[in-house]
Amino acid sequence: MSTQPRGPYAKGLARREEILVSALDVVARAGFHGASIKEIADEVGLSQAGLLHYFTSKDELFVEVLRRRDERDNRTFENADDPVEALLEVVEHNASVPGLVELFSRMAVAAADPEHPAHAYFLERGASLRDSLARALDSDSAPGTGTAAATVAPDPAPDAATTARLLQAAADGLQLQFLQDPTVDMVAPLRALVDALRRRP
Amino acid sequence: MSTQPRGPYAKGLARREEILVSALDVVARAGFHGASIKEIADEVGLSQAGLLHYFTSKDELFVEVLRRRDERDNRTFENADDPVEALLEVVEHNASVPGLVELFSRMAVAAADPEHPAHAYFLERGASLRDSLARALDSDSAPGTGTAAATVAPDPAPDAATTARLLQAAADGLQLQFLQDPTVDMVAPLRALVDALRRRP
Structure with a gap:
C-alpha cells in the first residue's frame, strides 16, 4: 500500500489544501469579518455547502486555517x-x-x-x-x-x-x-x- | 433639579443594578455558557424580553457586567x-x-x-x-x-x-x-x- 494518497482521496486532500490557502489569504486580506464562508467559497469556485463538505464545521475550517x-x-x-x-x-x-x-x-x-x-x-x-x-x-x-x-x-x-x-x-x-x-x-x-x-x- | 434620580427613572436604575449584580453572580457561578439571558432573567424574576428592556443589547448587558x-x-x-x-x-x-x-x-x-x-x-x-x-x-x-x-x-x-x-x-x-x-x-x-x-x- 502506497503512503501517497491517490485517486479521489488525493484529489479531496488537494482541494482541502487549496481551500485552506485561499481562506488564509481571505482572512489576511479582508479581515476576520470579511472572511465569510461565502467569500472563501467564491474564492475557490465552490458553493458554501460544497466548501463545508471538506470540513466537519466552520470552526474546524478556521482551526485548520490557523494550522496552515x-x-x-x-x-x-x-x-x-x-x-x-x-x-x-x-x-x-x-x-x-x-x-x-x-x-x-x-x-x-x-x-x-x-x-x-x-x-x-x-x-x-x-x-x-x-x-x-x-x-x-x-x-x-x-x-x-x-x-x-x-x-x-x-x-x-x-x-x-x-x-x-x-x-x-x-x-x-x-x-x-x-x-x-x-x-x-x-x-x-x-x-x-x-x-x-x-x-x- | 435634584442630582438624585427619583420616581420611575430611579426605579429603573435600581432594577438595572439588581440585574447586573445577579448577572455577575450567575456568570461567576454557572460559567459563561451557563449564563444565558434566560438564566439571568429567571434569577431576577423577569422575562427575557423584560430583562433586555433595561439594556440596548445582550452585548451591552455583558459589558455592564464587566464594569460592575x-x-x-x-x-x-x-x-x-x-x-x-x-x-x-x-x-x-x-x-x-x-x-x-x-x-x-x-x-x-x-x-x-x-x-x-x-x-x-x-x-x-x-x-x-x-x-x-x-x-x-x-x-x-x-x-x-x-x-x-x-x-x-x-x-x-x-x-x-x-x-x-x-x-x-x-x-x-x-x-x-x-x-x-x-x-x-x-x-x-x-x-x-x-x-x-x-x-x-
Missing part, C-alpha cells in the same frame, strides 16, 4: 538560529495581518470549551511554542552560546519554563491590545521583555 | 498600598471565577470592532489600569518608597509605561492559557515577572 498559518510561521522558526528572535519576527509580521490576529484570538477563547476543535490545537501549539522557547533560553546559560541581551540579568530571574510562558502570554495579550487599538506597537514591549529577561551567557 | 465587576475589583486597588500587588490579588481571585475570565476574554476580542460596546470599555479600562501601574512603578525609583522585589534590576530595564503594558498583556495572556487549561497557575508567572522587573528603590 503555523506551517508558514514554522519556516521562520526553522530559518532562525534563535526561536525567541523568530517569535519577535512572527509578531512583527502579525501587525500586517490583523484579520489573522483576530481569528487567532477568537479561537483562543473558543478553545476554553474542551469539545471545540480549537481546544486540542491551542494546547498542542502552546506546549510546542513554550518548549522551543525554553530550550533556547536554557542554552543562554551555556558558555559561548545564545544571543542574550541583558547586560545585567534580573535577580531573581524567572526560570526558562516560566520565561517561555510569560513570552507566550505577553505576545497573546499584546495582540488583544492591538486588536482594540491598531496603533499599539506589539514588538517594542516584547523586545523590551526579552532584553530584560535573557541572561548573558 | 471592575467596581468590586477597584475596592482591592483602593485598599492596597500598591496597585501592582492589587493586580496580583485580582488575578488570584479570577482563578476562582473562570466564567468571568471567559466573559472578559470574549469581550476583549469583540472589542476589536469599534461599533461594539466593549470597544470603548476596553480602551478606557486598559488606559486606566496601565496608568495606575505605571505610577506605582515610577514611584519605585523614588527613595524610601515602593515595595520593589528585584535584588538586581535588569539592565536594560523597560520604562514604567512599557512595564505596565507588559503586566497587562501578561495577565490577559495568562488568562487565555488558564481558559484552555484550568490547571495553569496564573499568579506564579506574573509574580515572577513583577519580581524580575521592579527596581529596588
Whole structure:
C-alpha cells in the first residue's frame, strides 16, 4: 500500500489544501469579518455547502486555517538560529495581518470549551511554542552560546519554563491590545521583555 | 433639579443594578455558557424580553457586567498600598471565577470592532489600569518608597509605561492559557515577572 494518497482521496486532500490557502489569504486580506464562508467559497469556485463538505464545521475550517498559518510561521522558526528572535519576527509580521490576529484570538477563547476543535490545537501549539522557547533560553546559560541581551540579568530571574510562558502570554495579550487599538506597537514591549529577561551567557 | 434620580427613572436604575449584580453572580457561578439571558432573567424574576428592556443589547448587558465587576475589583486597588500587588490579588481571585475570565476574554476580542460596546470599555479600562501601574512603578525609583522585589534590576530595564503594558498583556495572556487549561497557575508567572522587573528603590 502506497503512503501517497491517490485517486479521489488525493484529489479531496488537494482541494482541502487549496481551500485552506485561499481562506488564509481571505482572512489576511479582508479581515476576520470579511472572511465569510461565502467569500472563501467564491474564492475557490465552490458553493458554501460544497466548501463545508471538506470540513466537519466552520470552526474546524478556521482551526485548520490557523494550522496552515503555523506551517508558514514554522519556516521562520526553522530559518532562525534563535526561536525567541523568530517569535519577535512572527509578531512583527502579525501587525500586517490583523484579520489573522483576530481569528487567532477568537479561537483562543473558543478553545476554553474542551469539545471545540480549537481546544486540542491551542494546547498542542502552546506546549510546542513554550518548549522551543525554553530550550533556547536554557542554552543562554551555556558558555559561548545564545544571543542574550541583558547586560545585567534580573535577580531573581524567572526560570526558562516560566520565561517561555510569560513570552507566550505577553505576545497573546499584546495582540488583544492591538486588536482594540491598531496603533499599539506589539514588538517594542516584547523586545523590551526579552532584553530584560535573557541572561548573558 | 435634584442630582438624585427619583420616581420611575430611579426605579429603573435600581432594577438595572439588581440585574447586573445577579448577572455577575450567575456568570461567576454557572460559567459563561451557563449564563444565558434566560438564566439571568429567571434569577431576577423577569422575562427575557423584560430583562433586555433595561439594556440596548445582550452585548451591552455583558459589558455592564464587566464594569460592575471592575467596581468590586477597584475596592482591592483602593485598599492596597500598591496597585501592582492589587493586580496580583485580582488575578488570584479570577482563578476562582473562570466564567468571568471567559466573559472578559470574549469581550476583549469583540472589542476589536469599534461599533461594539466593549470597544470603548476596553480602551478606557486598559488606559486606566496601565496608568495606575505605571505610577506605582515610577514611584519605585523614588527613595524610601515602593515595595520593589528585584535584588538586581535588569539592565536594560523597560520604562514604567512599557512595564505596565507588559503586566497587562501578561495577565490577559495568562488568562487565555488558564481558559484552555484550568490547571495553569496564573499568579506564579506574573509574580515572577513583577519580581524580575521592579527596581529596588
